[in-house]
Amino acid sequence: MFEWKWDFVWEIMPRLIEATGNTLLAAGAGYAIAVVLGLALALGQRTPYAVVTFVVREFVEFIRSTPLILQIFFVFYVGPQFGIRLSPWMSGMIAIGLHYACYLSEVYRGGIESVAKGQWEAATALNMTTAQKYRRIIIPQAIPPALAGMGNYLVGIFKDTPMLSVIGVAELIHTANAIGSENYRFLEPYTMVGIIFLAISLPAAGLIRLFEGRVRRKLGL
Amino acid sequence: MSLIDFVAQFWPRLLSGAGVTVAQFLLAAVLGVAISLFMGLMKLSTNPLLKGAAVTYIEIFRGTSLVVQLYWIFFVLPLFGITIEKFTAGYIAVGMNIGAYGAELVRGGILSVPKGQWEASLAINMSPAQRMRRIILPQALVNMLPPWGNLMIELLKGTALVSLISVADLMFQARQINATTFLSAQVFGAALIIYYILARFFVTPLMRWLERTMSRKMGKV
Numbered sequence: 252m253f254e255w256k257w258d259f260v261w262e263i264m265p266r267l268i269e270a271t272g273n274t275l276l277a278a279g280a281g282y283a284i285a286v287v288l289g290l291a292l293a294l295g296q297r298t299p300y301a302v303v304t305f306v307v308r309e310f311v312e313f314i315r316s317t318p319l320i321l322q323i324f325f326v327f328y329v330g331p332q333f334g335i336r337l338s339p340w341m342s343g344m345i346a347i348g349l350h351y352a353c354y355l356s357e358v359y360r361g362g363i364e365s366v367a368k369g370q371w372e373a374a375t376a377l378n379m380t381t382a383q384k385y386r387r388i389i390i391p392q393a394i395p396p397a398l399a400g401m402g403n404y405l406v407g408i409f410k411d412t413p414m415l416s417v418i419g420v421a422e423l424i425h426t427a428n429a430i431g432s433e434n435y436r437f438l439e440p441y442t443m444v445g446i447i448f449l450a451i452s453l454p455a456a457g458l459i460r461l462f463e464g465r466v467r468r469k470l471g472l
Numbered sequence: 473m474s475l476i477d478f479v480a481q482f483w484p485r486l487l488s489g490a491g492v493t494v495a496q497f498l499l500a501a502v503l504g505v506a507i508s509l510f511m512g513l514m515k516l517s518t519n520p521l522l523k524g525a526a527v528t529y530i531e532i533f534r535g536t537s538l539v540v541q542l543y544w545i546f547f548v549l550p551l552f553g554i555t556i557e558k559f560t561a562g563y564i565a566v567g568m569n570i571g572a573y574g575a576e577l578v579r580g581g582i583l584s585v586p587k588g589q590w591e592a593s594l595a596i597n598m599s600p601a602q603r604m605r606r607i608i609l610p611q612a613l614v615n616m617l618p619p620w621g622n623l624m625i626e627l628l629k630g631t632a633l634v635s636l637i638s639v640a641d642l643m644f645q646a647r648q649i650n651a652t653t654f655l656s657a658q659v660f661g662a663a664l665i666i667y668y669i670l671a672r673f674f675v676t677p678l679m680r681w682l683e684r685t686m687s688r689k690m691g692k693v
Binding site for chain 1 (some may be wrong): 478535536537539541551627628635636647653654656657663666671672
């Protein structure tokens with residue numbers, strides 16, 4: 252039986268807290284990329300050009316059905332083969348941002364499709380351009396129904412950041428691996444990482460639900 | 473080296489990796505479905521102890537990352553005298569993780585069965601077990617199969633993480649080939665395509681077929 256040592260836990264906590272910062276930063280930056288790129292991918296499937304719709308649709312399907320960890324490796328290792336060197340952070344953010352952009356594009360698509368047809372017709376009747384229609388009429392109404400899905404993927408991206416450890420991003424699991432092999436103790440670092448994940452993702456999920464409810468009430472839904 | 477030349481040279485290793493991935497997928501799927509059913513039913517139980525156990529299980533596995541769970545099962549459990557071979561640890565971790573997500577689908581599916589069905593089975597004097605097995609679960613299954621399709625794709629992608637504990641799956645073989653040949657674009661590209669084929673031409677059609685068969689059996693088509 253292996254004994255749990257509290258003084259070892261206190262000794263490694265500063266490093267784990269620093270790594271938590273990196274994890275949150277990676278999740279935040281990846282999500283920011285995904286939110287913007289996801290919208291582009293959603294709108295890309297609504298152009299009048301069938302070829303564009305087809306290509307974007309297949310691309311989203313491809314990214315969604317292949318493992319994120321493989322995509323991370325792909326971005327990190329393939330660049331140098333063509334003379335583009337990306338830092339682990341850069342390639343990690345590209346891979347995770349793109350992966351979640353594809354998920355978010357589906358959420359946006361659902362939101363946009365849920366806007367009543369009359370809204371489009373009314374916007375056309377008011378002689379709005381396509382850009383105006385989206386920006387002023389459609390997107391504001393598409394966001395509230397998409398909020399729940401968007402929130403789930405925010406928590407999802409946070410839980411997927413450990414995959415960045417494979418290319419050397421110093422997030423929680425990477426740090427726990429390092430602590431474990433330096434001290435030959437894996438119990439405390441891995442357990443603490445699990446607890447830190449729980450301590451962040453459970454309240455985050457609750458907060459997101461709260462926020463979603465408030466937005467819905469404010470918009471009178 | 474072109475992708476075709478590359479596959480012509482390395483296909484035996486890619487194929488053996490894909491075989492391990494499929495094995496991990498199938499074993500994890502069986503475990504995941506069993507856990508989903510148990511935990512989903514337990515969460516609906518009126519017994520606070522059973523319900524509490526299910527809620528705890530679901531929150532822990534959904535609140536932490538699969539990578540953390542995998543490392544915990546593989547590196548930490550042996551410290552308590554439970555040594556699990558890496559292949560087994562791999563599908564157990566993935567299956568337990570998917571089981572937590574599946575439990576919510578089972579719960580939702582059961583709750584979506586109309587109240588009249590419960591009352592009718594009570595009226596014809598069925599025991600709770602009979603009611604669940606013969607009336608509620610079959611109908612719940614039809615309702616929850618579409619989201620299970622997505623979950624099965626997540627499961628397939630999740631199996632790529634077992635490469636982190638050196639199970640020789642497709643992801644692991646790809647990393648090994650990459651480390652010796654530096655043909656990153658070819659090897660990771662080929663692996664991405666294989667995962668895509670597995671998802672798009674095996675898992676998704678199988679789930680669609682199940683959906684169709686089940687709804688036909690229930691007389692819904």
